Amino acid sequence: MSVQDEFTLDFARPERIGLEEAVFAAGKSPAQIDAILAAAEERGARFLVTRLDPERFAALRYRDRLDYCPVSRTAFFGEARRVEGPARIAIVAAGTSDVPVAREAERTLAYQGRATTLIADVGVAGLWRLTRRIEEIRAHPVVICAAGMDAALPSVLGGLVAGAVIAVPTSVGYGVAEGGRAALDAVLASCAPGIAVVNIDNGYGAACAALRLLHAAARLAEASR
Numbered sequence: 001m002s003v004q005d006e007f008t009l010d011f012a013r014p015e016r017i018g019l020e021e022a023v024f025a026a027g028k029s030p031a032q033i034d035a036i037l038a039a040a041e042e043r044g045a046r047f048l049v050t051r052l053d054p055e056r057f058a059a060l061r062y063r064d065r066l067d068y069c070p071v072s073r074t075a076f077f078g079e080a081r082r083v084e085g086p087a088r089i090a091i092v093a094a095g096t097s098d099v100p101v102a103r104e105a106e107r108t109l110a111y112q113g114r115a116t117t118l119i120a121d122v123g124v125a126g127l128w129r130l131t132r133r134i135e136e137i138r139a140h141p142v143v144i145c146a147a148g149m150d151a152a153l154p155s156v157l158g159g160l161v162a163g164a165v166i167a168v169p170t171s172v173g174y175g176v177a178e179g180g181r182a183a184l185d186a187v188l189a190s191c192a193p194g195i196a197v198v199n200i201d202n203g204y205g206a207a208c209a210a211l212r213l214l215h216a217a218a219r220l221a222e223a224s225r
Contacts, residue, residue, distance in 0.1 A: 158192025
């Protein structure tokens with residue numbers, strides 16, 4: 001079996017669901033990633049690559065063709081889409097340690113041409129930092145919130161903003177934080193109604209959820225005309 005037999009690309013996904021396929025690099029060898037990018041190149045396709053660690057990136061043949069961000073561990077392959085505003089999605093990171101997950105969401109949305117506003121280090125340990133920027137956050141119809149440890153910030157935002165709140169529990173924290181499990185349980189048990197929750201550290205999934213919300217809103221607006 002050749003490397004090319006180990007994957008089947010889904011070029012029709014945007015027509016079906018409005019979201020392009022992404023390459024999840026974790027668990028894939030550099031040879032597999034290179035083969036996927038070569039197949040995309042043959043079709044003139046673009047790709048978003050996620051969870052691409054620096055060591056794996058350095059081993060790629062296609063590394064000079066990638067727009068790579070080591071903080072978010074994401075890469076763009078192919079012609080970049082122009083990012084257009086105004087920003088309708090706020091990405092809020094509770095702490096600086098949550099920024100890599102927030103950046104994954106930001107880069108996923110930038111790949112789709114969506115402008116965002118990133119607001120970092122406004123967690124509950126210093127609520128004055130959040131209150132100082134709460135009106136800025138409220139101006140966005142969709143809010144993605146990345147938070148680890150006790151993940152209290154999504155619940156706080158759920159009680160302060162009218163827009164959709166998508167919580168991303170992160171694996172940040174000591175001991176009983178259990179690699180993000182405590183954060184996941186906390187947001188699932190939140191008293192703030194209507195918070196959506198994605199898996200631990202899944203900034204990409206949160207960005208896709210935000211895109212689905214905006215696509216649905218656009219379809220409703222079009223249908224009402």
